[in-house]
Amino acid sequence: MPDFDILNLKDTLSPPKNTKTVGQTGENLAARFLARRGLRLVCSNFKVPIGRNRRGAAVTGEIDLVALDGRTLCFIEVKTRSSDEFAAPLSAVDLRKQRQIIRTARVYRKIFNLSGIKYRYDAVGIVLGEAGRTKIEYFENFWQEEKFRKKVWNDELY
Template sequence: MSEIFSITNQDIRPAAQSSSATGRAGEKLAADLLVDNGYRLILANFKVPIGRNTKGVQVAGEIDLIALDGEIVCFIEVKTRRSADFASPLASVNLRKQRQITRTARVYRRIFGLQQSSYRFDVVSVLLENANEPKIELIKGFWNEQKFRKRAWSGDVW
């Protein structure tokens, strides 16, 4: 009985520890794909405070990769999965994640004086089901900032 428990325990521990390694491997594959497609990598894992939550605790935002595609600044989220059985990697780039990346990109653009520069939000999906042949997909312009802008009252009368 203890032998079965120790085998089960061994199976669970490496999986929990290797999720960050999976993410790092995915980011490396994504960076290689971007360079092969003519992007110039600027920065990896940009992390900065972006505000406070409802309890007053400071919230940090992170962008996996920032690159230039010609003259366009690209803020790139990399999502890596070992299996698509549960959900596709793209499924985890939900509205909450998009809003967090959008806010982080605003701070980045403000810090570096890029408010007038063209930019977009891309996603790289990495699926490592077959370690020899990972499936990597680049989606340019996965979302835009428009849906997260505050709307002002137009003043129009109904």
């Protein structure tokens, strides 16, 4: 069940002009929202090379927010839209994006030697509404890493 929050930002926020501004506004709102829920922000916009694509070009992974919820490390994807008229913000967190975040989180845990820590993947969807009214949805454990692990095949059918 998602958490909902409606913020009245009429006095503090002018309407964003482009998608980059919309994204930055959303990440700032998400960080404030999560801090109010008791999470401690560790870093934002963590970027690191995570491999190469089929053409050999370097692929960079990014995690919007990394936070601590008690002793659990949370890798948080934030999606912001100026309207949900066509699709909900979190519809953009598809399997490809989830896999990229998982790869980036593995590198993060390896760099900072966090092999024994509990972690999860969360998502925040934000719709910047009319007249400064903003809707925020927060999903803990939006997806699990297990569904991306390769299955081991053997000769048994059952």
